[in-house]
């Protein structure tokens with residue numbers, strides 16, 4: 271189990287923000303961000319610090335001022351976050367990195383970058399190939415395949431579809447019981463070198479839907495998912511073994527308020543973007559609530575506060591398609607785990623494994639440093655803070671048959687070791703039921719010989735010395751009548767009574783041989799005849815060693831060997 275990691279990146283002020291001298295309101299530390307509410311600060315009777323909210327994260331990056339000592343460059347982000355994705359891939363985990371934030375906050379810059387300043391996607395691709403080169407084991411072969419899609423107006427489009435397949439045709443999302451969600455008919459491209467990937471990334475970005483909005487003149491109007499399928503194949507104990515990791519690198523569309531001056535297409539796009547982001551919020555919320563339930567700390571009040579804020583920020587979103595609306599979820603205060611509405615949007619269906627499933631996931635929230643984006647930044651920070659409590663269940667994606675064969679082989683080796691150490695013919699541990707013992711052994715002429723392993727006598731059942739004689743006793747079975755014949759001088763007792771001469775054994779008897787072997791005698795023939803329930807023994811103790819004493823109400827169900 272692994273918690274979703276959450277990082278935040280603050281972009282530099284835009285030219286417009288610099289021009290209009292918008293105040294900066296963030297104080298960024300390595301693992302926390304404080305945000306000032308200037309309106310609150312101006313209030314006459316505001317309590318000190320009531321205008322500052324602080325959020326803790328796994329890592330915070332300030333890219334506000336390139337000359338500042340703590341400036342986080344594209345390289346810094348790759349070295350920390352990109353390398354975590356690569357580490358997971360080479361171990362065999364699925365991994366996801368999701369960039370979330372307001373329009374124009376730097377998601378595409380961080381994920382894709384510019385030709386002069388490459389972002390995480392091209393750097394991770396480069397990183398895979400350079401690691402293959404440096405870590406390359408001669409016995410392992412590697413395969414890298416990529417696919418690139420966008421979700422535009424709730425429809426999936428292949429950004430790398432060739433001329434034959436029309437790029438505009440919508441594809442269906444399906445779910446494989448073991449491999450998880452996938453897009454039917456999405457093209458996959460085998461890439462032998464890093465330069466091949468660069469061409470495909472360029473092609474995909476060129477095909478992505480962008481448009482001017484009031485905040486950002488090249489705004490991404492779709493969610494883009496770039497997937498790397500990374501296969502490592504080798505031989506493990508002479509068995510072919512494939513470990514396949516799926517890396518989802520996601521550049522989400524930004525949320526923004528609808529501007530009535532925009533054309534119908536822009537408004538509809540915005541509504542669809544917001545709908546899928548609301549669903550994403552609901553999914554994150556349900557998962558966070560479930561993980562809090564499992565740690566017995568339900569913070570419903572906190573959850574509801576957070577939800578109210580999400581719904582404030584993206585209030586133009588149409589109601590969710592299924593029965594799960596914000597209010598219906600936020601109203602519940604049950605102690606049962608809540609339903610996670612993955613199916614309410616294409617985005618959340620596709621990200622099912624990244625959120626609460628089989629993947630190591632990083633959520634990267636991007637924000638603006640300026641006071642003009644205060645409410646959107648607060649909303650993003652709350653969103654991100656919530657995602658921190660999501661618990662995923664990543665596992666190494668190896669072929670299950672290979673794993674079973676490996677485990678069985680290990681088990682065989684363990685049992686072989688056990689046999690080697692326990693010596694020849696010694697029953698270890700001995701059975702605790704004599705009839706079972708007789709049945710398991712080779713009962714020649716109805717006789718079973720019992721003794722210790724040191725002697726040369728041919729025995730049917732071999733027990734360990736010291737208190738077992740070389741030839742200890744015989745158990746004779748004639749038509750269901752079983753008699754114990756002790757060798758003179760050997761330690762045998764039935765129900766605590768020393769046996770010196772041949773003695774018939776009855777169903778339920780406790781037989782002790784030497785000091786260490788105790789058996790519960792179960793004779794199925796007699797058991798059938800008897801209408802009485804089996805004798806039960808609750809307490810047994812050795813007194814003196816080698817003999818049994820039964821307590822007054824002694825009744826036995828089963829008796830394990832007392833060694």
Ligand SMILES: Nc1ncnc2c1ncn2[C@@H]1O[C@H](COP(=O)(O)OP(=O)(O)OP(=O)(O)O)[C@@H](O)[C@H]1O
Nearest residue numbers: 281333373374375376377378379486489490523524
């Ligand atoms: N860390 C950064 N350093 C320098 N410039 C940045 C940084 N982050 C963002 N920018 C610039 O800010 C502008 C908006 O960034 P970007 O296009 O990445 O936003 P976005 O969040 O993807 O927006 P949308 O959701 O509308 O697509 C771009 O011109 C980009 O170059």
